[in-house]
Amino acid sequence: MLFDLPDHATLYQALLDRDPGYDGQAYVCVASTGIFCRLTCPARKPKPENCTFFGTVGECIEAGYRPCKRCYPLEPMALADPAIATLLAALDERPEHRWRESDVVRLGFDASTVRRSFRRQFGMTFLEMARQRRLRDGFETLAAGGAVIEGQLDAGFESASAFRAAFLRLIGKAPGSLSRDPLLFADWVPTPLGDMVAVSCRSQLHLLEFFDRKALRSEMIRLDAFAKGRLGIGQTAPSEQIKRELQAFFDGCSATFQIPLALHGTAFTKQVWEALRQIPPGQTRSYSQIAVGIGRPTATRAVARANGANQIALVIPCHRVIGADGSLTGYGGGLWRKQKLLEIERHYLGSELKGATRVSG
Known part of the structure; x- marks a missing residue:
């Protein structure tokens, strides 16, 4: 359960102390890097406001974080199941690859057994893990100002049309149509209940939705029309504020949302x-x-x-x-x-x- 863990201050001190008592019991997700680690990780310690703590690696992955390559938080699961170890190593080697079940079979594993193993350990299949990683990589490349072709390659899409279609399904607008001078900015927001998209101008939040909400695409299209086609990707002060406030909410620290809102309705x-x-x-x-x-x-x-x-x-x-x-x-x-x-x-x-x-x- 989310609140069975000690409070944020206790866990952050354990992170600073590299306390081995929490190994396998708690993990830290670092918003500034998109990485999750064991509390014993030797890497430089993040600021407390950038940390979210979870009790399982599955929660970290569902929230959109990638495993650290210094402390290997997935190693215990990998050691317990050779198929998991092999597939995680293959994903690290080829994160841009468009993985299919035929690839799993080609590596010598039964596809249905692998599906069950990954769901049991992580709450998602191997293919779902790979797809989430690819799409987030592409989104982050565009948000950082990268070209569409860079986003396409980082997301592992061999063709521009396939990347365009995936992006269109995601936010209702193809990457090549994103404004270079936006009025509204879409940003990726990881949470314990799944990834969300935040749309904001430079002073207010206009939208906050889970990526798998059916109405998201139509909502994004309406916001693009409201902005007269000037919808783009990037981070703003409101998008950073809502990330902090959501983190506090899920950490059990605060239910206060002070983010300024732009309300579109009668x-x-x-x-x-x-x-x-x-x-x-x-x-x-x-x-x-x-x-x-x-x-x-x-x-x-x-x-x-x-x-x-x-x-x-x-x-x-x-x-x-x-x-x-x-x-x-x-x-x-x-x-x-x-x-x-x-x-x-x-x-x-x-x-x-x-x-x-x-x-x-």
Whole structure:
């Protein structure tokens, strides 16, 4: 469980001390490098604000981090299963390769056995691990100002058309169409519940969504139209701020989101979103309760539509809305994430952080 680990300060001190007592029990993910390590890693120690701690390597990989090449955090899993050791070594040697099951078979392994082994150890298949690594490498190359061809090569796509199609599915815009003088910037945000994309201008956050949300592509297209085609990739002060605030949230340190928001919606929709921000972490409301709370008791369906139109996940906590019978209802990020977020927020229930999700905008 996420909060079974000691607090951030304790784990950071263990990292500084290279405490072997946490070996295999805790790992550090470093936002500034995209790498995760054992706490005994001999590498130079990162700043505490750049560190997120997890209890398993699977959580680190799902959050989008790559294993350190100095302390080899995947080594125990590799030693326990020769197939894992061989495939991880092959991935390190050819991170740009477009891996297929036929490659796994060619290396002498049964594809279904490998799928089960990787899912058991990491919560994802080998092919999913390889694909995530390739796409993130390509995205980061473009975000750092690299050319499209560099992003294509770093992502391991042999053809420009294949890279273009993958990128188009990801953010709704082909890499060659990205603005060189953006008004809005897309940035990659790793979290324990999966990678997210943040879209911001230089002063406000416009979107925060999980990459696998079905509505993401259409939301990105609308934002591109709002920016008159000036959507690009890069980091901004708001995107860096939301990374810090999400890290604090998942670390169990703070449920406060102070990131300035740009809200794209009607007056009624914004009223509903404001009501969502009033729900304290650890608590839930039904659509009908929200409708009554905003003085529109007959507008339950309209409230549900406004809730579903939210494109700033977690900060505007639409996951705190449940059915009138107490059941979980639809959530664009997936019901499993909704359940997990509600479990995480029980940590804040009854604390001094009640109501702390209110943000400026």
